[in-house]
Each structure stands twice: as C-alpha cells, then as structure tokens.
Amino acid sequence: MSDAYKKAGVDINAGYEVLKTVKQMSGNAQLGAFGGLFPLAKNAVADEPVLVAGTDGVGTKLLVAIQADRHTTIGIDLVAMCVNDILAQGARPQFFLDYLGLGHTDQARVKSILEGVVACCQQAGTQLIGGETAEMPDMYGQEHYDLAGFAVGIANRKDLLDPQNVRAGDVLIGLPSNGLHANGFSLVRDILFKQHDFALNHQFDGFDHDLQTELLRPTKIYVSEVAPLLQGKLVTSIAHITGGGLIENVARALPAGLSAQFKLGSWPVPPIMTLLAELGHLNADDVRSTFNLGLGMVLIVHPENLAAVRASLSAVAAPYYQVGTVTTGSPAVDFVEADHD
Incomplete structure (x- = not known):
C-alpha cells in the first residue's frame, strides 16, 4: 500500500x-x-x-x-x-x-x-x-x-404514533433510564471538571463505583419493552428522553392544548443527577430541561389500555412507573407534588 x-x-x-x-x-x-x-x-x-x-x-x-x-x-x-x-x-x-x-x-x-x-x-x-x-x-x-x-x-x-391521538386523562408510564444516558454532558463536564476538579476515579459518598463508571453507563435500549406494545397497539404516543430532557421531549409527544403533568416522587431520580444539581447550583428548570431524571422513555397510554400495558411490561420483566397524567391546559409539561396518604 x-x-x-x-x-x-x-x-x-x-x-x-x-x-x-x-x-x-x-x-x-x-x-x-x-x-x-x-x-x-x-x-x-x-x-x-x-x-x-x-x-x-x-x-x-x-x-x-x-x-x-x-x-x-x-x-x-x-x-x-x-x-x-x-x-x-x-x-x-x-x-x-x-x-x-x-x-x-x-x-x-x-x-x-x-x-x-x-x-x-x-x-x-x-x-x-x-x-x-x-x-x-x-x-x-x-x-x-x-x-x-x-x-x-x-x-x-x-x-405510526401520532401525538394528535393523545387525549386528556391519558396515563404517563415512565421506563427507567440507566443513568445519564448520552445527554447533557457538556454541562456534566463543566460542573465536574471545570467548576470543580474531580478525577475520573473519584468515588462520591453513596456510590459503589467511581465517577468514570457512573458517567459511562450505557444508554438503555427499549426494543424488548416497547416492540410488544407497538404490536398490540397499546401506546398512543412516546417520548424518547434525549437532549432537552423531560420538558422538551415530552412536549413533542403531545398535541397543542394538552399538558403532561408529572407527579414528583412517583419515580426514583438517580443520585448522579441530584449530585450534579447540588454541585452546579442548578434550579429545577435547568435539571428538567437537560437530564432525563431517571426516565429514558415516557409512554402515553389510554386508560383502557393501562392494564394490558402493565401486563406486557411485566411479561418481559421490565421495570416501569406510573408517573403522571395528561390534562388540558399549559404548560406542555408540568410537575406537581405526588399525593401522600
């Protein structure tokens, strides 16, 4: 050659x-x-x-x-x-x-x-x-x-899924992420390595692995969970939570005039995101518009299909959370405190 x-x-x-x-x-x-x-x-x-x-x-x-x-x-x-x-x-x-x-x-x-x-x-x-x-x-x-x-x-x-088919009263089902996935890393790196000077092998309290292991956790793939739901026509709309976080991506899965109302506390937020918010002095909007907050996909489901969706996800041992509902009004994505008995 x-x-x-x-x-x-x-x-x-x-x-x-x-x-x-x-x-x-x-x-x-x-x-x-x-x-x-x-x-x-x-x-x-x-x-x-x-x-x-x-x-x-x-x-x-x-x-x-x-x-x-x-x-x-x-x-x-x-x-x-x-x-x-x-x-x-x-x-x-x-x-x-x-x-x-x-x-x-x-x-x-x-x-x-x-x-x-x-x-x-x-x-x-x-x-x-x-x-x-x-x-x-x-x-x-x-x-x-x-x-x-x-x-x-x-x-x-x-x-094909069409946001126009979403209606008030639909249920939001969250599929958990595997950490940060591949979004928001310019901010992540700014907080950890520029604002602060953490080494990649640093291990924070409460973590059982070092920082590089946490940051390089791979994006979860959702084919095994979602494909059966698509085949059964059980989902109305889906948001893949990538750049833009929960706020931007869930809004893309809704028609005008409807709002996805998330109940805070109804799903676990990964510790790395709480840590980044604290270290970077991020407000709630910063976090919600950058990170997935522990939800890699949000499924929008008609109430009459909810039992079948739960059964399908359970059949493939897929964890999920019922994280909110669709309501009328604005903003397109909103967050409220979960009800506590």
Whole structure:
C-alpha cells in the first residue's frame, strides 16, 4: 500500500484490519461493499409500509470515554440513541450503519467501540449492514474520534404514533433510564471538571463505583419493552428522553392544548443527577430541561389500555412507573407534588 499516504498519517492497512474485525463480530460477510443490503421479507410490510429513518451521535460523552480510555459502552450509546428514536415513532428498527471519524486508527480501541455497536444491534434485533471508518489526522487529534449512527425502521402508516391521538386523562408510564444516558454532558463536564476538579476515579459518598463508571453507563435500549406494545397497539404516543430532557421531549409527544403533568416522587431520580444539581447550583428548570431524571422513555397510554400495558411490561420483566397524567391546559409539561396518604 501507499507509503506516501501512511507518511501523511493514514494507515490504510489498519483500516482493512478493522473491516475484517467488524465482519467477524457481526457475522455479516457483505460488509465492505459500496452499499449495505437489507432484504424485506414478505411479512415485514403490510398494506402501506413506511420507512422511518433516524440519525444521532454520542456528543461530548465521547470526551469522557477518551479520557478514561474506556470505549465499549460508547458504541452501545450510539445504537441505542438511534433505535430508541425509531421506536418513539411507532416503528420497529431494521438496520443500522455507523460512521467513525478518528485521528489515528488504534485497532484495539476501534475494536472496543465496534464491539459495543455490534452487541447493541444484536440486542435490538437490528442488523449492522455497513458503515465508514475515516482516518483524518489533520481533522482530529491523535486520541480523538467522533461517532455517528444511522438507523432505519419500518411500520404500517396507520400504525405510526401520532401525538394528535393523545387525549386528556391519558396515563404517563415512565421506563427507567440507566443513568445519564448520552445527554447533557457538556454541562456534566463543566460542573465536574471545570467548576470543580474531580478525577475520573473519584468515588462520591453513596456510590459503589467511581465517577468514570457512573458517567459511562450505557444508554438503555427499549426494543424488548416497547416492540410488544407497538404490536398490540397499546401506546398512543412516546417520548424518547434525549437532549432537552423531560420538558422538551415530552412536549413533542403531545398535541397543542394538552399538558403532561408529572407527579414528583412517583419515580426514583438517580443520585448522579441530584449530585450534579447540588454541585452546579442548578434550579429545577435547568435539571428538567437537560437530564432525563431517571426516565429514558415516557409512554402515553389510554386508560383502557393501562392494564394490558402493565401486563406486557411485566411479561418481559421490565421495570416501569406510573408517573403522571395528561390534562388540558399549559404548560406542555408540568410537575406537581405526588399525593401522600
């Protein structure tokens, strides 16, 4: 291969080795072609199929992974952020592609990243059909890289979730997050490492692990919980709680004139979020508009479907909380104290 290209900072052979590794991990021998193929089975679509596409990244959580030199969970974050968005539209994710841009192809590090991607695709029942690894030494520093993911799902048009079908009296069901997921990390890093000077191996009182372990907990994927609900047409609307926290994302799942009223205290808030609020002197709106507060997804359910939703979630041993109701009025998302007997 070209010595001139290698002298310029790009090792083509290392890229080829990465491709071989991904083929082995994914079991997809077609990887490496100019385009990924995904055959649609005859029973995969119905009378009016719609493809639902989404793309996302991991944001500045990557900087924590780079500093900690822990990269496997970042690949999980990438896939989960994309496929959870697809679910929130009422579609079942089908295939996934990734993009990795880096300053230097460290094969062990790339393998760790892609191990997470492959594992999460398998968990989601989603096929990894392609991707791109681009070594760009003048674009990124020697240790830095960026990730993006692209997912496509399928649904019948009539089965797509529509916020216009939400009505007053609907119930809010919260599915717990696995910590911070991949949102708000610019603020997280500002509080922990700029306003304060905590080391990644610092362990706070009340935590049974160090800070880097807490921050790098991977985003939870909700396919096993939500797919049966979609199949049974038991959910009216879904909010995937990503950037913008509870306030912005739940509002996107509602029509104008209705309000999601959350009952504070009806679900547990992860200690890391309480800690960040204290250390950063954040007010309630700061926290609610940045973090998921322990809810990675919020399902909006008609009351007549509530028992079936509970039964479905219990059947897959999925924890959930009844966190509020939909009411008329404004604001679109509101928080009230839970009733106490």
